[in-house]
Amino acid sequence: MPNTTSWLRSVWPSTVISTVLLILGSGLLFWNEGRSVKRNFSLMEALNDAITIDPNSDIDPTFSKRLVHFYGQIVTGEPLTEPEYNIQVQAVKLKRKVQMYQWVEETIEHNYGQSIDIMDRDERTYYYTQSWEDHLINSRLFSSPFTHRNPENFPIESHVQLAETVYIGKYELSKDLKIKFDDFQHISSDQRPDDPTIKLHQGFYFHSNDVFNPEIGDLRLLFSAAGMEGEYYTVVGCIEEGNKIVPYYTSYKTQINFLFAGKLKLTEVFDRQHKTYRLESWISRFIGWFDEYGFYRVMLTNHIYR
Template sequence: MREHTTVKTEPKAGFLERLSDTAGGMGIGLITFCLSFYLLFTNEGRAVQTAASLEEGLSVVFTIGNIQRVDPMNEAKLVHVSGVLQTSAPLFDPNYGVSVSCVKLKRQVEMYQWVEHEESKDYEENGEKKTETRYTYNTEWRSEVVSSRHFDREIAHRNPSAMAVESFTAVASDVQVGGYYLSKGLVEKIDNFKQLSLTQKGNPQADVITEGNYFYHSANHRNPEVGDLRISFWYAGVSMGNSFGSVDMASVIARQRGVELVPYKTKSGDQLELLYIGSHTAEEIFHAEHQSNVMKTWMLRGAGWFMMFMGISLMMKIFYTLVDWFPIVRDLVNLGLKLFALCLSSSLSLLTIAAGWFFYRPLLSLLLSTVAIGIIFLARSRVPSKKHQ
């Protein structure tokens, strides 16, 4: 590991300059504040629509027992099938002699490169603003080319501009479960990648060394140099015809169209096209989708609230800038602004969520609105009570 430290000195910003920076931050805060309303409101509609589509799907799905024979009577119906994966031919990489009967075969190429890490800290000294930055340089295996042109010190830390071998992912052209062919969207959901063991493989090329689960383009793979390559292979969706491991099963819920399984459009407007690796009942799949929908909904709610909090904080920062010359007042104002942003963002987030639910569940909407307004009144009631004490 190599490292060095630099110190950058700037004159301390004047009041007008800080005020100008604050004004720019207020503009960004306003945009963030407005976007948070859009995210929170649309997220509630999306969550309800997805839940309704899943409930509709569970009520009409039909489980097929004999998947080897496609029954025309199920045409255009939402069907549930489970069975082993099948592909028409193994996937093959001729450059390294790797062949696997699977849905996806990924060749991952990594290059030994210099990587720059930096840590900065700001402080004031003699009325000047200083930034101390510590740069460290390590050699690491990376799957993407790390550009050294923007390193603080490019000399002695130069990386190649490209890799001699490229990564790629091969996908089987025809994937079946029983007598049904899977659509492109269903095939994309097969991503249970596992690393292929290369211990039984010989050296595929004169300049390639096989060690463990990697092929190395290196004179000494135990002591690699910058620019050396190592290649690993990953496979997903093991299909019939493999000599290693067990064949993967897949459980699919989709619309039958001839011998294909394609997306099913619900009355709510969503597309149902579900695939899970393993043997699962229709009820288990829909239960997992409901849980995923709930988790996604709460994550977006949290993101929307955080955007609103940051937006309000940036818009109110001007009050902090006006008093930042007086340390005690500055700290009190900073604390007060954060509490104000916290209360206001929480209340407005709840009101926005309530508005999103109003069209679907009015009673829940009114309950959330009451809680949101209660937060505002509680925050305001604390001030006169302290004065009274």
């Protein structure tokens, strides 16, 4: 009895964790298989319901609430701008990515050589480097926070602008479609910023006294755009309010709202989306199988050591 009690005390934490993994893994597999079946039926239903139209032709009222497919060139309204940096672009999205020069703490178990600003604590070696990071690093958690202090916030935040209106032919794309544009291309202005404290170097806009020797807290910005005006895109969605393309819902409550770069036939759109769904399903399967493997591995180990 004492041996059994001791064994139970030693294995109960791993048993609880492995049981949770089994529940999560089994639940994920059950949900994923149901989702896969639902998606496949929804794609077949949508493919049968969809019609191909010419976006440049006169709007036909009989197409209202119908699932349609078309392709054409992107047309945007007012340009997206970053006036302080002389950035102006006709696109669906304009992304501003901000990086700050900060201290970064790394740890190693053994000291393989001298590094800059090495601090030894509890048989670990802490070393500090400086690099451009797009997220805030909390230096108060460092082993040596007083000599390696980072700013507490970003003076300028990363941001994505979205065009107010986007058209393909005579049809306006809803926000649900506009946020799908993600093929970002780096852009910069032909003119340097009017502010002399902002320096342009190799496509980056620096808030720094010296771009070659930055200091902690200095900033650099990179701009990119997606959905450039004039590019061709293919859309599948529902016509609403006369000429607006919004998500379409099948009888299985699955949303059909597709956007792809280039000129694609209706069948090509659904083939690509089916491949995307299939990849997502396999990823979920592998995660579920891994969770279940973890359960059986722990239970087998506990049984052997008993």
